[in-house]
Amino acid sequence: MTDIRRVVVTGLDTVELRTEPRADLAPDEVRARTVTIGVCGSDTHALHGRHPLIPIPYYPGHEVTGVVTEIGSDVTSVVVGERVTVEPTLPCWACKQCRRGEENLCENLQFFGCGYPQGGMADEFVVRADRLHPIPDGMDDVTASLIEPLSTPVHAGRIAGPLTDQAVVIMGCGTIGLLMLAVARYEGARRIVMTDPLASKRDIAVRHGADAVVDAAQADLVGQVRVALGESADVVFDCVAIQATIVAAIHLASKGGTVAIVGVPSADVVIPTITVQDNQIRIQGCATYLPQDYAKSIEMLLAGAVRATDFVTAEFPLTQAREAFAASSSGQEIKVLIRP
Numbered sequence: 144m145t146d147i148r149r150v151v152v153t154g155l156d157t158v159e160l161r162t163e164p165r166a167d168l169a170p171d172e173v174r175a176r177t178v179t180i181g182v183c184g185s186d187t188h189a190l191h192g193r194h195p196l197i198p199i200p201y202y203p204g205h206e207v208t209g210v211v212t213e214i215g216s217d218v219t220s221v222v223v224g225e226r227v228t229v230e231p232t233l234p235c236w237a238c239k240q241c242r243r244g245e246e247n248l249c250e251n252l253q254f255f256g257c258g259y260p261q262g263g264m265a266d267e268f269v270v271r272a273d274r275l276h277p278i279p280d281g282m283d284d285v286t287a288s289l290i291e292p293l294s295t296p297v298h299a300g301r302i303a304g305p306l307t308d309q310a311v312v313i314m315g316c317g318t319i320g321l322l323m324l325a326v327a328r329y330e331g332a333r334r335i336v337m338t339d340p341l342a343s344k345r346d347i348a349v350r351h352g353a354d355a356v357v358d359a360a361q362a363d364l365v366g367q368v369r370v371a372l373g374e375s376a377d378v379v380f381d382c383v384a385i386q387a388t389i390v391a392a393i394h395l396a397s398k399g400g401t402v403a404i405v406g407v408p409s410a411d412v413v414i415p416t417i418t419v420q421d422n423q424i425r426i427q428g429c430a431t432y433l434p435q436d437y438a439k440s441i442e443m444l445l446a447g448a449v450r451a452t453d454f455v456t457a458e459f460p461l462t463q464a465r466e467a468f469a470a471s472s473s474g475q476e477i478k479v480l481i482r483p
């Protein structure tokens with residue numbers, strides 16, 4: 144095989160399947176045959192021109208697993224035949240954040256599958272070996288496809304937490320909200336209330352173990368959530384990050400509480416600074432993850448804290464990437480997978 148197929152978003156709402164030559168392999172890189180690619184909210188937002196940071200055209204596929212087929216001459220950390228998943232952040236390892244082990248905050252950060260010339264939505268991918276995590280033998284491919292998506296809420300829970308015995312609100316019952324719920328449960332939160340404007344999504348949240356759900360569209364959202372929670376919220380995870388949810392989150396937080404912004408906002412919002420100051424609210428941005436979050440994500444998946452069959456609700460071949468994006472945008476699916 145000399146050519147590979149690659150999905151490229153070539154324009155607004157335009158998904159193409161291109162044929163291109165295989166990429167060369169640098170000494171520190173690995174080539175892998177793609178096994179699964181998750182379609183992420185950030186992918187569909189970029190497709191529709193709603194992602195603030197991803198230019199079009201772009202090469203999607205940051206939630207990717209594969210089997211190593213070739214290793215560069217300097218690579219010793221993985222072997223041919225090994226199953227791997229990608230940590231798609233591409234840090235410089237030289238800036239001050241990288242040097243102190245916060246490479247998710249790299250000043251020169253590039254991102255595999257987001258605004259970088261390579262993504263995983265292709266027959267194979269080439270990536271630096273230091274970006275790979277081995278998939279445990281006992282974990283099936285579909286479960287492994289959730290390692291990256293789960294790592295985002297794991298990271299959010301870690302930097303906004305600890306969540307043990309805390310009163311938690313999660314705004315948004317989409318994929319990230321439901322994974323955030325799994326993290327809060329795993330970490331031993333005392334009570335978890337979730338909000339969403341869609342009854343169908345609230346029902347799913349209840350089935351996934353939310354203690355209570357509240358319609359985010361109703362006028363007295365803050366009052367209703369507080370009743371459902373029985374107290375103010377120690378931590379609010381905003382997995383929607385629009386004007387209405389962020390204002391509600393700040394008013395839901397207890398004095399000294401934390402509002403964690405987990406969802407990718409499509410625009411800036413105005414925040415109630417009087418409440419933030421007077422109630423000493425901590426507004427915590429949450430950006431991707433670190434290797435320790437991948438480790439916790441793998442631990443949670445091995446422990447059965449997240450069941451892949453509850454999340455992966457549709458699969459498509461690479462030739463139907465357009466349909467996969469449409470299914471992911473529809474709001475009817477939780478996590479859509481592509482399998483070349």
Ligand SMILES: [Zn+2]
Nearest residue numbers: 183184185206
């Ligand atoms: Zn993602």
Ligand SMILES: [Zn+2]
Nearest residue numbers: 235238241249
């Ligand atoms: Zn850096």
